[in-house]
Amino acid sequence: EPEVTQTPSHQVTQMGQEVILRCVPISNHLYFYWYRQILGQKVEFLVSFYNNEISEKSEIFDDQFSVERPDGSNFTLKIRSTKLEDSAMYFCASSERGGGNTIYFGEGSWLTVV
Amino acid sequence: AQSVSQHNHHVILSEAASLELGCNYSYGGTVNLFWYVQYPGQHLQLLLKYFSGDPLVKGIKGFEAEFIKSKFSFNLRKPSVQWSDTAEYFCAVNTSPGRRALTFGSGTRLQVQP
Numbered sequence: 001e002p003e004v005t006q007t008p009s010h011q012v013t014q015m016g017q018e019v020i021l022r023c024v025p026i027s028n029h030l031y032f033y034w035y036r037q038i039l040g041q042k043v044e045f046l047v048s049f050y051n052n053e054i055s056e057k058s059e060i061f062d063d064q065f066s067v068e069r070p071d072g073s074n075f076t077l078k079i080r081s082t083k084l085e086d087s088a089m090y091f092c093a094s095s096e097r098g099g100g101n102t103i104y105f106g107e108g109s110w111l112t113v114v
Numbered sequence: 115a116q117s118v119s120q121h122n123h124h125v126i127l128s129e130a131a132s133l134e135l136g137c138n139y140s141y142g143g144t145v146n147l148f149w150y151v152q153y154p155g156q157h158l159q160l161l162l163k164y165f166s167g168d169p170l171v172k173g174i175k176g177f178e179a180e181f182i183k184s185k186f187s188f189n190l191r192k193p194s195v196q197w198s199d200t201a202e203y204f205c206a207v208n209t210s211p212g213r214r215a216l217t218f219g220s221g222t223r224l225q226v227q228p
Binding site for chain 2: 048
């Protein structure tokens with residue numbers, strides 16, 4: 001079964017550093033997403049991306065965050081200047097279509113900001 | 115904006131016991147409903163989904179859920195749990211048409227004792 005893959009699985013970074021989390025969505029999918037889960041809390045939506053632009057974003061997705069699809073396969077989340085509270089599991093996801101179509105999640109990237 | 119409530123935060127059952135996890139959502143329009151499972155150390159996997167039609171949906175691993183529109187509920191059930199069902203279970207919703215991003219509940223940690 002096709003999978004969403006993410007790298008790195010775990011990254012430790014110092015506060016203020018830039019971090020790029022990478023994702024390879026399922027190949028025929030058109031919608032891409034980033035979610036995050038702070039330890040012990042619920043999974044929260046960050047951003048969705050379609051047709052090379054952000055289609056939706058949450059209040060969490062402020063100016064320190066950006067997303068990019070640099071080539072035909074990768075989808076990245078950049079955090080420009082990390083803060084302690086950015087420590088979380090970041091999940092990439094993709095779907096064939098928006099709306100009710102099933103969203104498939106990757107295994108997540110643990111980000112620890114120290 | 116929609117929201118999802120899962121009132122059971124931690125459930126402990128013995129093997130072969132029956133399971134019902136509650137999920138209620140708030141949204142006045144048409145919704146798509148999902149249950150995801152997260153096994154320890156793994157990514158979110160789709161258990162089942164409801165878009166339209168028969169309100170009783172069957173998913174993988176013997177799980178089912180019933181959509182009761184009048185109660186804004188989508189409870190997850192399994193007649194007989196196994197130790198391998200130990201995991202965290204998340205209810206999620208998105209709207210159709212409209213917001214594609216999933217809104218998750220806070221999750222229910224299920225612990226099945228052998």
